[in-house]
Amino acid sequence: xxxxxxxxxxxxxxxxxxxxxxxxxxxxxxxxxxxxxxxxxxxxxxxxxxxxxxxxxxxxxxxxxxxxxxxxxxxxxxxxxxxxxxxxxxxxxxxxxxxxxxxxxxxxxxxxxxxxxxxxxxxxxxxx
Numbered sequence: 001x002x003x004x005x006x007x008x009x010x011x012x013x014x015x016x017x018x019x020x021x022x023x024x025x026x027x028x029x030x031x032x033x034x035x036x037x038x039x040x041x042x043x044x045x046x047x048x049x050x051x052x053x054x055x056x057x058x059x060x061x062x063x064x065x066x067x068x069x070x071x072x073x074x075x076x077x078x079x080x081x082x083x084x085x086x087x088x089x090x091x092x093x094x095x096x097x098x099x100x101x102x103x104x105x106x107x108x109x110x111x112x113x114x115x116x117x118x119x120x121x122x123x124x125x126x127x128x
Contacts, residue, residue, distance in 0.1 A: 002033045002040055005049060009042060012052045016071035019105065021125065029054065029071075038070065041088070043080035050074050055088065057095050067092035069102040077111070085115055 002009075010026050017024055024032075032038040033054070043051035051074020058066050067088065074080075092100055102108065102117070109119055 002030070005040075005042060006030060008049045009040065009052045012049065012073050013054065013071060016073040020071075039091075041084065043074060043084055045076065045079065050076055051080055051084075053084065053088070055091075057092075057097060064099075065095065065097045067095070067097040067100045069100065072102075072104070081111070
């Protein structure tokens with residue numbers, strides 16, 4: 001599926017990758033999706049991809065599994081977010097995950113409150 005939709009998804013993912021500060025680029029993200037390390041989720045409207053989310057199921061050193069939402073970008077959030085959130089929660093549970101984690105900009109705090117997400121910490125960054 002990824003190679004088929006990538007031409008439509010890449011411009012959406014590129015908007016999120018800008019905030020990765022060089023951790024990933026489109027090519028490396030594509031490779032992670034193709035290898036199965038990361039998972040791609042898309043929202044559509046009238047046969048157009050309007051949003052993309054990249055997740056990863058991580059097994060932590062304690063053995064705990066967590067669904068990590070790496071990137072999310074798109075438009076018309078209110079039209080697809082509820083259904084997508086339910087799918088991600090189900091996917092996480094089906095894969096033995098005990099929690100979900102998302103690192104994002106401050107605006108996510110307001111959006112995620114409706115699903116009982118909590119702000120756990122703040123990430124600080126300094127260019128060298």
